[in-house]
Structures are given as C-alpha cells and as structure tokens.
Amino acid sequence: METIVKLQNVNKVYKGITKATQALRDCSLEIQPSSFTSIIGKSGCGKSTLLNAIGGLIEVDSGSICVKGTELTTLSRGERAAFRRNHIGFIFQFFNLLQELTVMENLMIPFDLNRQQVDQEFMNGVLQYLELQDILKKFPYELSGGEQQRVSIARAIIRKPSIILADEPTGNLDRKNAKQVVSLLRECQRLYSQTIIMVTHDMDLAKKADTMLYMEDGQVMSYETT
Numbered sequence: 001m002e003t004i005v006k007l008q009n010v011n012k013v014y015k016g017i018t019k020a021t022q023a024l025r026d027c028s029l030e031i032q033p034s035s036f037t038s039i040i041g042k043s044g045c046g047k048s049t050l051l052n053a054i055g056g057l058i059e060v061d062s063g064s065i066c067v068k069g070t071e072l073t074t075l076s077r078g079e080r081a082a083f084r085r086n087h088i089g090f091i092f093q094f095f096n097l098l099q100e101l102t103v104m105e106n107l108m109i110p111f112d113l114n115r116q117q118v119d120q121e122f123m124n125g126v127l128q129y130l131e132l133q134d135i136l137k138k139f140p141y142e143l144s145g146g147e148q149q150r151v152s153i154a155r156a157i158i159r160k161p162s163i164i165l166a167d168e169p170t171g172n173l174d175r176k177n178a179k180q181v182v183s184l185l186r187e188c189q190r191l192y193s194q195t196i197i198m199v200t201h202d203m204d205l206a207k208k209a210d211t212m213l214y215m216e217d218g219q220v221m222s223y224e225t226t
Contacts, residue, residue, distance in 0.1 A: 003066075004163065004195050005031040005054055010063030012049055012218075023049035024060065025218035033162075036189045036196040038206035041215035047199045048167055050215065054197065055088050055165050056080035068162060085114045089156030089194075091185075093168035095148045097140040104136040107155050116159065123158045129191075130154050130184065146177035153181065157188055164188065166198040170205060182208050 012024040023046045031037050039047050052058045053065055056072045057080075065072040068087055072080060090096075097106050111118055127133050130150045140148055149169060156164050166185060170178035182198075182205050189196050198209065206212050212224045 002033060003030045004033040004068055005029070005197070006064070006066045007050075007053070008064040008066075010053060010060050010065060012046075012053065012058065012060045023218055024053065024063075027063070027219050029213060029220045031195065031197065033195055034189065034193045035211065036186060036209040037198070037211045037213060038209035039197065039199045039213045039215060040201070040203065040206045043201075045215045046218040047215055049218075051165050051167050051197065051199050054163075055090065056084050085110065085159075087162050089159060089161035089164045091149075091152050091156050091164060091166040091169045093171040095140070095152045095172075097148060097151060099140050102137050102139055103132065103143075103151050106140070106151060107136075107158065110155065110159050114159075118158075119160070122160065126154055126158050129187070144177075145173050146180065149173060149177065149181055150184070153184055153188070157192065157194070160192065161194065163195045163197065166196065168199055168201070170200065170202065178202065178205060 007027055007029050010024050010027045011022070014021045014023055027046070027050060039050065041047055049058070053060050054067060056075070060073065070083060072083070075083065130153060132150060132154055135143060135147060143151070164185070170181050173181060185196050185198065186208060188194050200206050207226045209226060212226060213220050214222045
C-alpha cells in the first residue's frame, strides 16, 4: 500500500550537560495519504520529537525518514526548509502568530517567504469555512484563543500542503473550541485530501482520527483504527 510518510529505525538523542536523553528509539511507522492520524502517549515519550522529525525541523542520529518519496535525512538544512515550505503545514499549540501583524498579514507570511502566488479563490473558500472574513484586519491580541487557532489552521491550509502536522493544537483551548478545531482538521482532510498528523494528550479527541498511534519510550508501540 502507498505511504506518504515512512520512518524506519529512527533514533534521536538530545545530549545535555550531565546526561543524554533518547527521544526516539528505533522508531518506525507508516502513514497513508489523505489519512488522519493521532499520536498519543505520556509526556516525554517522544511525540513532539517524532512530529518535528517528520517535518524536517530536526536532524536525527540514524534511520530513514521518507516523506512524499523524499529521504529527508539526505537533505541539507536549507533543502529541508524548502521541502517544508512546499509540502508541509504546521499548527502549533501556542498559535505562533506575530502580534504586531494583522490576521491577513500573518496569513500571507508563508507566501512571502516562498515567493508563492495566492490562489485567491481557494483562500477565500478556506476563510469562509473557518469564519475568518470579518477579523482579517484585527491583530492576534484582539482575538480569542479559538479564533487565533482558526487563523493558525488557515495559515497551514491555504498553501495547499500535502501534510499538516499539528502539535497539541487544542492544548490551550476550552473543550468546546478543542472539539471544533479537531472537526476542522477532519474537514480539511475530507475537503482538501490533506494528510493530518496530530499529537494530543486528549484520548477523546485522538479517537476522532482514522488511526491512533500509541508511543512509549521513543517508539510507536501500537496502532489502533478508530
């Protein structure tokens, strides 16, 4: 079966002053295109490190990371950055919006960095679906947590990336907004055929994905189809 993300025996060690921490330990997994996968596990089990490795944000010590047919471990830092800009969208727990820029200016940052033209029709559809049309001129500090997270989701979607990586996207939201965010991610998968990979501590939200991966001690220990 075709895969869009495949890791084989990936290891990552963070070296501290007094000790080393192995965040990924012979970690292997496969993810299918246009699927919604949640990654769960206790704090410190390697969930965020795994997501960062898939996104090419970090270098690993050994193993293979193949994303959309590209072996990330053979790329330079600049090549990985270019790959991210072209193929991957990120949604972060803390939104990562620039407070001094308006919502629209925040949304345009990825296009400016990549010198990419905006598909205005597609963008307008996303903004309408996420109910952002009326707040485009506002600044992030004027928005609620739920509104800021919808902006960060729009920023990830509108470039039409093949893969969206969401690291605890509901961690700072109340229950109502958390459920809405996961529903929005599910709709992105359905409407735009995007592959969603979400790290979460919330089992109820994790079960809304097609597949749950359980991590322990830097390894994917089990898969569960929901």
